[in-house]
Structures are given as C-alpha cells and as structure tokens.
Amino acid sequence: MYDPTRLAALVAVAEAGSITRAAARLGYTAPALSQQLAKLEREAGVALLVRHHRGTRLTAAGEVLVGHVRRVLDELDRARLELARLSGLSGGRLRVGTFTTVGVHLLPPVLSAFRRAHPDVELAVADYEPPHGVAAVAAGEVDLALTHAYEPADPYPLPSGVFLESLLVEELVLVTAPGQVLASGSGRLPVSELAGRPLISGAPAHPARKGVESALVEAGAVPAVVCESPGYALVCALVSAGMGVAVVPEMVAEMAATPLTVRPLEPAAFRRTISVAHRGDASGTAAHALRALLRTGFARPSG
Template sequence: MFDTRHLRTFHEVVATGSYSAAARALGYTQPAITQQMKALERSVGVPLFTRAGRGLRLTEAGETLARHAGTILDGMHTAQQQLGALARLRAGRVRVCAFPSANATLIPAAMARLQAEHPGIRVELLEAEPPESVQRLVRGECDIALAFGYPGADPEVPPEVQVTPLMEDQLTVLLPLGHPLARRQAVRIADLAEERWIAGCPRCRANLLQVCADQGFAPDVVFTTDDNLAVQSLVAAGVGIALMPALVLSFMCHAKVTGRLAEPHVRRRVSAYVLRDHLRVPATGLVLDELTRAAAARVGC
C-alpha cells in the first residue's frame, strides 16, 4: 500500500527531474525528499530511480509507477472534493420509501424546502405500504422509510433502526353526499353497523375490522382496494362507505363524497424509520429534519 504523501512527492520528482527541484516546489528539504523516496522504494520492493550524471533516470518500475501516479492522485483529489461536498451538504443522494399519501403530502412540502436551501441534495422516491417499507430499509434498499401504524399494530423494528414519530393522522368516515349521517360533524362508528364498507390495504382493513369489533359488530366489506382514488369513487357511486385518513382527504377529495370525524377518535401514527448508522450521514439527517418539519406544519393546519 502506497503512502499518498510519498506518491505525491514521487510525482513531483518526476515532473521536476530532481530531488532538489522537488524539494523547492514542495517546501521540503532535499534530505526529506530523499528519505521519502527511499521509503517508497522499500514499499514497492524495487528501485525507482538510477543516477545519470547529476540527474535522475527512472527505472522500468519507476516508469510504470509514473504512468499511474497522476491518475491515482487525480482520483484521490476528486474523491476528497466529493466527500467534502457531502459533508458540507452541497451534494448527496437520499432514498426515501413511503406510503402513497405521505408521498403526496409530506414529501412535496419537505422537498420544496430542501431544494430551495440545499439544491445539491437529490432525493429518490420509492413507494411501499408498511411493513414492506421498513423491510426495504433493513435490506438497504432505502435510507429513510415512512410508515404508519395503528394502536397495537406498529411495524416491527429491529434494534438497528431508530423511529422518529412525525404525526398522528385522524381517521374520518367517508360518506356519499346525501347520506343521512353526512349532516353530522362527527359520526359514531356504532351507528354504521348496517352499512356496506370499502376496505383499504391489508393493514387498514385489519384496523377497520378491529375498530368495528370494538363497537360490537363485524363490518360488511363488499370491496377492497389500496387505491385511495378508487375508494372515493366507490363511495361516491354508493357501493359502500369507508374509513379514510385525513392525510388522504387533504389532497384528494371526490366532489360527491364528504368526510366526517369518526367517534370514538381513531388515529394512525406516522413515523420515520432510519438505520442508526445512517443518521451520521449529513444528507440523511437533513432530509429527516425536513420531513419532521413538514409533518409538524401539517398537524398545525
């Protein structure tokens, strides 16, 4: 393994043609240059120079090293510049995996601020429902995972993952316009025992079943889809009603449906999941901070 200091000195000796000229260029003494070149020759195991009168001549090994030294030093300089840019948050890539309604609400707000203040940071968006998003984080397929969990059903988290709570997302009852209960500001789940229901993703469907069971009935689920727009269209068509997070309704609401707060209140927790080692990466920490800020602003709306 080469000492990079020795390699830079060797490159200067070759460029200037002598130890004394290299010493003047680098600000060293000539004996210091001589010692560095002897150390380099010991590390490669063969002589690099021979004397030719008062000058130096490269050996075959010296010529081989000279052909590569510039490229090696240029590559190291480029690497140092890029690492410095990452440390100063002038560059970096962060992969974020989130569920659809987070990608449509929290992500845009966070990315707009990030782009304005740190244009060199690039964010790659992936989409997955929990627990798949957290599993992708553990597999190294993303740097930050956004996931939601219902009371008693949060995603399982290994010890190497840090969980940062972002917000609590109130669930609402989605009703077609003209429904008798649509005139109320809040709707009791117990009053919906005779309704037909549209269920969402597996985790949301499980929560719906539990919420209704707590109120003493099993919902009549007539349709299941994880497409939020399809849920709203089905409700608008009178196929059934649904339990939908307020985060979804904040960016997409069918003209023929209305949302009413569910009683008792039902909330899902939205959190960010990051491998603890990744928190030391400046760009990852920055994106996490912006996501936290975007969630806090939405809670205050």
C-alpha cells in the same frame, strides 16, 4: 440537567398516548422506555405521567415540561440543519422511501426545500407500501422511509438498527356520499351507527389496517364491499358514487378527488401515525438534514 433522550421519549409518549405504542415507534421495549421515564420523573421531582386502562396521559407538570421540550427539540432540529449546511453536503446520493398519500401530498415541498439547501445531493425516491419501507431501510435499499401505523393494531416489530420517529398523528374519519343520512348529523358519530351499513374497505388483510377493521367488526360494522387494493383513491371514488361508506385517514378525506362528506367518529381512538424510519447515526448527514425538514414540513394542527 435533563437527559435529552428521556425528554424526547416523554414527547413520544404524549403523542402516542401509551408507553407501549411509543416504545414500538422508538425502537425500544416497553419496560426499557418505562425505566427511562421513571428516571426522568426522578430528575424532575414530580409525576409526569398517569397510567390508565386505555394508555397513558400527561399530568399538569408533564404538559408544562412537554411544551418546553418541544421548543427545545425544534431548536435542536434547526441547529442540525444549520450544521448540515455548514458541512457542505456537496455531493452524494440520498435515497428516500415513501407511500402514495404522503408522497403526493406532503413530501414534494419538503424535498424541494432540501434541494434548494443542498443542490449537489442527488435525490432518489422509491414507493413502498407500509410496512415494506421499514424493511427497505433495514436492508440498506433506502436511507430513510416514510411509513405509517394504524390504531388500534398490534405494534409492528422493528428490525434491529432501525428507529421510527413520529411526524404526524391523524384521526380516521367517516366518509360518505354527499346527502346520505349519516352525513346529515353534527358532532361525532358513534361507531355503532355503522352497523348494517355497507362499509367499503380497502384491502382489509393489510397488516396496518387489521386492527381497525377488527374494531369496526366488533361494533357491528361488517365490511360489505371489499376493494382488493391498498390505495384509497378507489375507496373514495366508490364512496362518492354511493356504493357505501368508509373509514379513512383525515388527510385522505381532505385530499380526495371526488365529492365526499366527512364526519368524525366516536370514540376518537381510530388513528394513523405517519413516521420516518431511519438508521439513527448511521443514516448519514444528508438523511439527518432531511429528517429535520420533515419535522417542520409535516407539522400541522391535529384533528
């Protein structure tokens, strides 16, 4: 019999691409997570992971197991949601933290589904620019919070008692004004091609983006225009006006209100992971029910 916690850890490693990143998201230390995965491999009787210089990847056996595990976890999520419905959830208040992009484009239909299932639970939503939502969960200001982390970047230390559950991983892509030379090619654009281009950067001192900015600088793409705002709306508007180019999350590029041309980058190592921060079993039944809906509502093909 496989341990469900270890199976969920294997899925987290598959999504994160490394044990270190998965451990940070799950609230473990990397050695502790490695120990759990080693026990799972002994239970399975085959190697599930291959470690390499850029992280960790699944073996063929690992791919097979993760496929089955994802289906099992989906069923468990449905079971939790059904049990939450049976429990009534006939009152109380659920406080949710979010950040702008997700709060505008992904969260509303999930909250609407929650309201239909549990009309007697009062919902309150607060805006927190990551990683402040994580601190709000730790302080008890909200019951759970949507947050994000950029790669490459140093992992954000989680407060005691707070856990992260990955919901969506998306690439960072190049956006340009329509008709610009960088927009005319096909396929992935090497990051080195950004050298000498005016790169619009939104609040480069923001902790979540420092690693990405540093990697771009190493490739010669030095920021030439700086927007002192964490919001992407201004960045995209300036790009559309021809002030420069920018590297933004795929979702931001898709939802931009101004005309943009989008191109994927090479290497495809620039990513943003959207997660929900929570207090585990201490979060309460309503928070568990909303997390189950978040998993379903945020699921979409990557890339």
